[in-house]
Amino acid sequence: MDKELNFSIGKFSKKTGVSIRTLHYYDEIGLLKAQKNPSSGHRQYGEDHIVRLQKIVALKFLGYNLEEIGLMLKDAYLNLSLQNTLLQQKKAFEEKKQHLDNVLKAISRTLSLLGSQEQVPSEILVNLINNIENEQDQRVWLEHFASKGIADKVYNKSDKENLSLDKEFVDLSREVKRLAGKPVQDPEVQELANKHLQASLKYVGEEAMYAFGKLKDEEIEDFQSMIASPYTEEEEKWLGQVIEYYMVQYGMYNPNSNETNLK
Incomplete structure (x- = not known):
């Protein structure tokens, strides 16, 4: 010194x-x-x-x-060590930035939703936040198994579109929990199935639905594992039966041929 x-x-x-x-x-x-x-x-x-x-x-x-x-x-050669470690720092901060962007997105969408709803059940709200958190992983998966264009259409929605879909998701989740356990052929239950399928189509889009239709069951399960559900295991099972019954009734699904037609 x-x-x-x-x-x-x-x-x-x-x-x-x-x-x-x-x-x-x-x-x-x-x-x-x-x-x-x-x-x-x-x-x-x-x-x-x-x-x-x-x-x-x-x-x-x-x-x-x-x-x-x-x-x-x-280190007498600080410039050399700095060059190597800065590359690692850059990658780490890019990951942090992505995380912060996701957090801010989740906060903004949650605030918008809470401002438009009198009360949102905690399990549904937490589920929505979890799905926003996992959107990047979902996007990467969809780009790989479908295309970047399809992934952009699914995830590059405007704030207004996201708020509308989030509200619809909350309303449908409430209905599922209210009706869970009723006979699948019940008219109110089948109306729920119709709304659920329409909402899914609106969120994902026809192109993505078509791409999903060409995937193997294990690939679909892999994607579904990234999507958090607000339902209990019993509610999930019941909802699956409700939607399958609806699709069979309207000729959208043939359990014998395992073919699906959502159009």
């Missing part, structure tokens, strides 16, 4: 904008060791301390923790 120790800790703090408390901590952990005045024992700093502190502040800004910074400052 510089032999000319021109700054007390108070003056050094004012010059650098780093608090005395932080300077004490950096000194204690050996990240920025002050020199001690032989007679008074007070901490003293020089110009070399400023240079080192600037490196610490810059690396901290880039997202490195203090332990990583300490190791990097020991």
